[in-house]
Amino acid sequence: MPYELKHVFASLPQMERGQSKVISGDPKGNNFLYTNGKCVIIRNIDDPVIADIYTEHAHPVQVAKYAPSGFYIASGDTSGKVRIWDTTQKEHLLKYEYQPFSGKIMDIAWTEDSKRIAVVGEGREKFAAVFLWDSGSSVGELTGHSKLINSVDVRQKRPYRIVTGSDDTTAEFFEGPPFKFKFTLKDHTQFVNSVRFSPDGAHFATAGADGQIFLYDGQKGELVRSLGGDKAHNGGIYAISWSPDSSQLISASGDRTVKLWDVDSGSALTTFSFGSEVADQQLGCLWQKNHLLSVSLSGNINYLDKNNSNRPIRVLKGHTKSIQCLTVHKGDGHSYIYSGNALTRMLSLTLCAPRWDSENGETECFSGKGHTNSVCRMAVNQNNELVTCSMDDTVRFTETSSKDYSGDVVKMDSQPKSVSVSSEGVSLAVCINRIVLLKDKKKVFTLDNLDFEPEVGALQPKGTTAAVGDAEGKIHLYSVCGGTLSSTEPLLEVAAKLTDLSFSPDGAFLAALDEHKVLTVFSVTDNYAVKGNFYGHHAKPVTMSWNPDCEHIATGGMDMNVYVWDINDEDKRIKLPDTHRLHHVSSLAWLDAHTLVTTSHDASVKQWTITY
Template sequence: MSYSNKYIFATLPRTQRGQPLVLGGDPKGKNFLYTNGNSVIIRNIENPAISEVYTEHSCAVNVAKYSPSGFYIASGDQSGKVRIWDTVNKEHLLKNEFHPIGGPIKDISWSPDNQRMVVVGEGRERFGHVFMSETGTSVGEISGQSKPINSCDFRPARPFRIVTGSEDNTIGVFEGPPFKFKMTKQEHSRFVQAVRYSPSGSHFASAGFDGKVFLYDGANADLVGEVGAPAHKGGVYGVAWSPDGKQLLTASGDKTCRLWDVETRQMVSEFVMGSTVDDQQVACLWQGPHLLSVSLSGFINYLDVNDPTKPLRIVQGHNKPITVLELSKDRSEIYTGSHDGNVTAWTVTDGTSKRITGTGHGNQINAMRATDTTLFTCGIDDSLRQVNIESKSYTGDVLALGAQPRGMDVFVEDNKVVTATVKEIIVAENGRKISSIPCNYEPSSVSISTNGDVAITGAGDNKVHIYTLAGSQLNLKKELEHLGPVTDCVYSTNGKLLVACDANRKVILYNAEDDYKPAHDQEWGFHNARVNSVAFSPDSLKVASGALDTNIIIWSVSVPNKHLIIKNAHPQSQITRLAWLDNETLVSVGQDCNTKLWSVNGI
């Protein structure tokens, strides 16, 4: 019995309005870095479907940067902790851990010889610190600025300099080592969001909330001039230099990115990224031939220098916890829905993603089911909506449910949708309600068998309620008792078995053909916390369960005492939903916003 992680369809960067985001570039040119929650995401820049997730921080990570050698990554978190870990080993062994400031770290920069590091942020007693990356020994003080520091950079050539950009509207210049305050530059009239040296160190650029970008001499910090006048109509969140130092890329809250000629300080081209608030540009990175920007939505845009009208590629997905999961009928696509109401379609073969367009729920989606042509979704806006699978957009068909839906399934034979809300169980057909029965328990999920039996789990009364669907009417057939709130249930593909899981850590298998008696005496109770989701393999021979304990367990139906545990399947994050792509491939989603594909063999 074995398992391996086949793919990770990684989370997007976690963004926040009015806050710059920092992307980390790889000196070897292969990957780029960003953060979401407790995770650092390492993504292949050529093929962003290839990704890795580092999850060793105990609180939210704000920034991660490669060392100039490319062998180490330093990541800084909300508590002021910096972890330095290696990039060579798959386990990403920890080299050092330091606590240079007593508050959120906002930016990190390495010296070009890999030996020194500067971190800045919102410390209680200081806003930044310079130290040796091997020992943590102090090699200077970051002082002279009166408010939190958003950005810092090390000059990549001798004599070493450090520049910092602060919320007191100033740029701090430091000389060393040991690094001492030299001066502040006061050209900006609002928060300074980003400071970055050119690759040769001959200049540095600063960007601010005032929409301005300034160029300075890299050695003595004299003002060379302003880029554009001003560079943008909105705040500038990021600047990135071209590898040859001749051009500058800027990202702004005015929903554009702009390319500038450094010598003339004139605009070369403009990338208009959209017209909604989500199209604000909060970060940029120039790595080799790739120009990247990040939208407030979290989307990663690959900009096209030859055609500024549209990006070469947009990496889409989620940056909020994923609550629902469904597969297309031919199992070529995975659909995921998140806490913020967004739905993404993923192509299984290459991991490409597309956000479902149109008017959706606008907030958490609680259930999702697919037929050949339609994806049904229900959310806590108390509605049932439909997505056209071919066009990947909401159709505009909306059924008001009158109460919050907790579960839903489709009886494919005649396209009836059964939705369980906190007040009633509704049967709908062709977008209209055709019958309903009151619900005196709080439901949590719905599953419909091929023979028309409907199982609805009760989170309020610890029961699985079995109904028969005759025409448009639901009739109660049987109730199955559990020892805790029942969280999920699903019928096997052949309709012969039903599996249900509960908050009492148990997974119970029932024989649907024998009056729903337990299918075996073996107790499936190896989870350490509430079980959130269960799923049958297509051949009905395996059951997967995912829980609050971050683990997935694969159970054998034919040999009940045989099981396989995937420990920490989504580290530091509960598993919310599971589905089988085929008899050997399992899909899992969790609160870490990642979608993972697992190969499972020998059970």
């Protein structure tokens, strides 16, 4: 194969304030999984860079759970569909698909023999169902609740029991199979967010928005005690998870803490405190072998240290929303990937701009207050500054070594669409109805009152020439001299509106992408004569990147495909089909001559090895 997927830097869980997030593990303890949009993400718990993404749901997925056998995963989406799919093969073949009710699936639980599945959520006529995994036949009725059911769990030994927790402030206890309503548990005063049986089946616990955790007998459903006295947390509790030996459990709360409990005494052994921001609320947790994980409202996944409650062992960071752009940079002996996303609507105005280590996937996010709207384009200049333009009408210069938004901000007179840099310290910002030249982090020249609508711009690497593509398919060339822009010949034309424009690293070629799915390469040294027209995309291409060898160029588009073109042979190309499957390729860049990085609206970053 001329291409191979090298790394997947997966998205974080997509979070919602006031909504618990289910993360679960496989029975062998090697992997954990969670959901983001229409994706189910499976990650190795010891090495989270090892990741796999399941993308076959047509609607956003709420929850996914391994069967106790480990051979299958059941995942449920917002339409009420439950898909049961294979885990042993890369293709994740679908085994069965059911729709137990019409509405959002909130939680799923298997019986220990991997033959029965209980699902709960927000249905129109019913809120829960329990059925055989291979036929869909009902094995009981889970009735009694009057509102959305948030959580369900099954006792992992016979006799089987099911417990559910609901927004109606109650938990219901069922015996079976076939499963029948036994009685209602009314100890909580607010929403019941999480219910979980201990692995040995001796107990189950319920946790609610009232900050309380109650412990019950696993077979009879009788109340044993509450944990922490009158209140386990000062805020609502969104998730609980048992230790493998059933002697302890952890709880995640909106009070920005995770607590480790001794079940016999009902007392907290350790309290893990996070920051003071809303984003530090803890909405999910998982105890997997020796790993204790929690999920923050920001989406960060925290590996907790039982011996040190002051700081996590590690924190997995990244994106929870679609990635708009990326760039690459080498420094400190490492290759780094920078990515920018759309503004999240739930948190503060700080825009996440992670820096990924290209080898191990370790991620650092810039701290402080960044852009207040979507980042459109980014590049790294010769001063090792990350230059970004945003829909907040600014161009920002951020030192890559500082890792925080303490750099200079240049306010534009209109919204910037693209930004490019040269080796001479010059930057070019193409904005609505104007072109702006910047030097030393200041505006030095502006062209406005244009007779065309600029869409995208590019600076020649040495900064002597600027190219600006417009909405009519014309490319305007400017000479850059003395901090000014002077129009120069020739006026270039392509088939349609420009979507991207870029000079080759050696400045010998100019490549243009247009909405008519054509890549046009001009030879700069031959007075911009057309070197070649490259066809292949069957939907609008939106991004491109020159290979460092200046002989290949990669393009990505709305058809979800990436093509790597040989500019010396129009018929020679490498096709990477369905690069991100669910969404189009939003940006791409080369780490080196054989390593291509792509991003998409699935919030993941992928590395590909290309062989010519």
